[in-house]
Amino acid sequence: MTVLRVVLRHDVGARGRDAFHFTDLLGHDVVKLRHREARREFLELEVGDDVVVAKNGIHPLHMRFRADDLRNLSFRGAATADQHVCRNWHECAPFGSFLRAMVAVRSGSGKVPWALHPVSVQCPTMDPVRVRFAPSPTGYLHVGGGRTALFNWLYARHHGGTFILRIEDTDRTRSTGEAIEQIFASLRWLGLDWDEVYRQTDRFDRHREVAADLVRQGAAYESDGAVWFRVPPHGVTTIPDLLAGDVTVQHTELKDYVILRSDTTPTYNFACVVDDHDMGITHVIRGAEHLNNSPKQLLIYHVLGWSPPQFAHVPLILGPDRSKLSKRHGAGSVLDYDERGILPEALVNFLARLGWSHGDQEVFSREELVALFDLPGVNTSAAVFDDEKLLWLNHEWLRRLEPHRLGELLAERIVVRGVADRAAVKDIGREKLARAAVLLRERGRTLVEMADRARPYLPGSVELSADAQDLCTPELRSALREVAMRTEALRDPSAQEFEIVLRRAADELGLPMKSLAPAVRVAVSGARVGPGLYDLLAVIGPEIVAARLRTAAGGEKKG
RNA sequence: GUCCCCGUCGUCCAGUGGUCUAGGAUACCGGGCUUUCAAUCCGGCGACGGGGGUUCGAAUCCCCCCGGGGACACCA
Secondary structure, X not given: OOEXXXXXXXXXXXXXXXXXXXXXXXXXXXXXXXXXXXXXXXXXXXXXXEEEEOOOOOOOEEOOOOOHHHHHOEEXXXXXOOOOOOOOOOEEOOOOOEEEEEEEEOOOOOOOOOEEEXXXXXXXXXXOOEEEEOOOOOOOOEHHHHHHHHHHHXXXXXXXXXXXXXXXXXXXXXXXXXXXXXXXXXXHHHOOOOOEEEEHHHHHHHHHHHHHHHHHOOOEEEEOOEEEEOOOOOOEEEEEEOOOEEEEEEHHHOOOEEEEOOOOOEOHHXXXXXXXXXXXXXXXXXXXXXXXXXXHHHHHHHHHOXXXXXXXXXXXXXXXXXXXXXXXXXXXXXXXXXXXXXXXHHHHHHHHHOOEOOOOOOOOOHHHHHHHOOHHHEOOOOEEOOHHHHHHHHHHHHHHOOHHHHHHHHHHHHHHOOOOXXXXXXXXXXXXXXXXXXXXXXXOOOHHHHHHOOHHHOOOOOEOOHHHHHXXXXXXXXXXXXXXXXXXXXXXXXXXXXXXXXXXXXHHHOOOHHHHHHHHHHHHXXXXXXXXXXXXXXXXXXXXXXXXXXXXHHOOOEO
């Protein structure tokens, strides 16, 4: 048994929102401190001698304090249970079974000073986290689904839990095998590996069996060939959502709904409950569009006597028009981003930051995300997908990649984009590819942009635009010939050596670098803009440089 | 229409009653550096939806309004 100690230091701050609670992962034996007058600065939690969390901690166990449960606490002190503290979630150490806390309390609503009192809370031993991503294979996986998958995956990995992939293919008319393959490919590309995978269609017998139980006990009935769940006519159902807080729905708002279609296949709201239960799901992390389904599902848990998982409905991703991101917003498929030359590292980073944050940090590696991600950092408002920022992040990640790996990605892309064939790419070698990639990535935001500008680094000639040709006056042409000659004398020159050669040539020919440099650049690369000239020349190599200089100097249209 | 959720710069976030003349990022606009572009550095533009409360004090708590979104299927 681990003893945790929560110390409330000082009393500052209030946040009278139901959305902020302390809860354990299973929702068992939880305690909520009334947050009305909640005040506190931070919690300090300890496991044994190790302090495991302070403000904005990153720990796996969310303690939830409920006002009602406070009465069950043993107070060492004179406090009564209906005055207290604390809002905000916080986490305790992993797998604690006992919690001792110091809570700030006061015995009146007036200006009675706060006092610290110790409390003890019995916590159940935590079951390991089991979460699932449950896409419906009716189309490609778009970024909204990708983010839901990511959040689930991160949550599982952060807590050392299990990430389950469940294909929700109960709608046999709309589900396709192709879509399933797409989903697998998308998750693989994002780097979200799953520990278990299920197909709902494989479990129809089980669904029918549970439906029959429901009918037998009168909780469901058959009508017109379908089986309907009977919603209690009165009362309310409250979903304790980890993000939205308690969401209460009147039963009068709900209608009886179909759980088994007339073809005996189960529907979503039913199959989902049976499977989540059977698979031992501890946390249902899904898009906010499902919030309204939760009461229906909770009702089934109740009549079956099953304990429900914890729910966390994550905010939606919106398109530029502020409606839920969907296929009609264009490039929504996860794999489209691959095609656009976006790195999975960048998309993962971007998606994580849409609705989740860790202070002001913007760039996160996968490892950092696993270490830092947790539900308390997730916010509740919908976010607009901003392509510009994605591009910026992609550039950041391009610049962080190991050069040789980037070179390989570039090579692939060069071939795909038809900039050169595989043989030409192979010809320049791994080393040069990496060096070229390093130059290219400074001015390209995607692999596609890089590949499309890679021509100068590949063997063969470059095409000079008419505009570029104009740069080469007769005077410069002879200068280019001179530079070509001097270049040929070089053996594997570095950028510095190229600089010396050019400067000396310019000097001796009485030409300012301002006119020689652009001419050389255009002659060698075909473009007026690009990387630092000497770096460019060094990567391309003296042979090709000299050849291209001579071609340009010769005045032919094609080099 | 009904119910539910949400509401800080154009966009993404920080902010958990005083440290906020509101911070970071992106985008945009100037300037420096440079053979170009990029990177980088410096500077700038730019937000607490509105109204009432509570409080000595509110971006933060409460209420109303407004706005946005989502859900109301034998889709998931």
